[in-house]
Amino acid sequence: MSGLASEPTTTDNQPAQDNDFRVAVKHVSKRYNIYDRPVDRLKEILLNNKKSYHREYWALKDVDVRFPPGITALIGPNGSGKSTLLQIIAGVLEPTQGELIRNGRITAILELGAGFQSDYSGRENVIMNGMILGIPKAEIESRVAEIAAFAELGDFFDQPIKTYSSGMVVRLAFAVAVSVEPDILLVDEALAVGDLAFQTKCKNHMAKLKAQGKTIIFVTHDLQAVREWCNYAILMNGGQVVMAGEVEPIVVEFEKIMANTSLVREKHFTPGESS
Helix, strand or coil: CCCCECCCECCCCCECCHHHCCEEEEEEEEEEEECCCHHHHHHHHHCCCCCCCCEEEEEEEEEEEEECCEEEEEECCCCCCHHHHHHHHHCCCCCCEEEEEECCCEEEECCCCCCCCCCCEHHHHHHHHHHHCCCCHHHHHHCHHHHHHHHCCHHHHHCEHHHCCHHHHHHHHHHHHHHCCCCEEEEECHHHHCCHHHHHHHHHHHHHHHHCCCEEEEECCCHHHHHHHCCEEEEEECCEEEEEECHHHHHHHHHHHHHCHHHCCCCCCEECCCC
16 A cells, blocks of 8 residues: 555554454455457467466456444545445455455445346335345345335335336435445445435434444545545555545545546556466
């Protein structure tokens, strides 16, 4: 980690260890192999990868960071690797290199409508998503009324998701995510499409989770929300963490990068390696 960095500490001001965090990312990298033609992938397989026909794209490179209790803002220019890192933490993607430590129940709102079946009603999707998260059907059914009340969808709760507006989908997604009492909550810019009243409701609930010592990782471009909601921040650029620590210095650095786009690190394809 380069630039200004401030590693989290324990309550007695001692350097924190990996087991002190619900989420610890240890030297994680993520590579995608880029093929110009589908047949090139087949050639590599037939030649047992002795010759490379691909180029490599490193979405993340040696990311080593810990997420303390409370709300952490994960910020950076578009394409800096924020969403990729969040998907790896959520378990949607596997890292190419490195190790990830997760302790506790994790829920995520990664993109609009992710995990919902458009032909199913809101009620049916709530039950299905709860069971996917490992919650017994009886338990999730006992929480349906609470989820419906939080989402404020009215009669639409029993209508197919495909009839929902984007704001309604976010309402349901957030209501489901927080209803299962997560230890780790991941939010990837989804709240930006909600109305002001619902954003305030989400903010208040995240503040409640923060007071309980939960870990919330919040990807956003809303720097006012970062300043108001978050107690820790991480700045990414070019697939790497460049700053981590107190919110205000990191927000200021991000504002400098966005004011001078030459500071945005470009990521390029590199020649692939053969075995």
